[in-house]
Amino acid sequence: MEQIQLAQRDLIRQMMDHSGLDATNLARAAGLTPSTVTRFMNRPVKHALSARTLERLRSASALSPRLEQPDYVSDQPDQVAFLALWEELNLAEKVATVRFMVATLRKPKRTPAS
Secondary structure, eight states: OHHHHHHHHHHHHHHHHHHTOOHHHHHHHTTSOHHHHHHHHHSOOSOOOOHHHHHHHHHHHTOOSSOOOOSSOOOOHHHHHHHHHHHHSOHHHHHHHHHHHHHHHSOOOOOOOO
């Protein structure tokens, strides 16, 4: 969950930078309660924002749903293919993909022996 939260916070910072709005005013522009965003950005929480909330924020920030060109260029064909596919995903699909990747990479919890 922490990795998803970090990715979402980074995305919201990009939205704030792009729009010139702080968290409170970005939330208001998206029709959200300001505490929805400020609490998520500034305090430890046990949840991630929903895809719907992120889409409302993105729309309010006028940030393109397509990713900016990465600062690096990869010569690895699998990485180039992944980045090309990633850019075609909408925000909800990206969030779902990140959640799947985090769940897949998470080590299984050991259960105590009976």
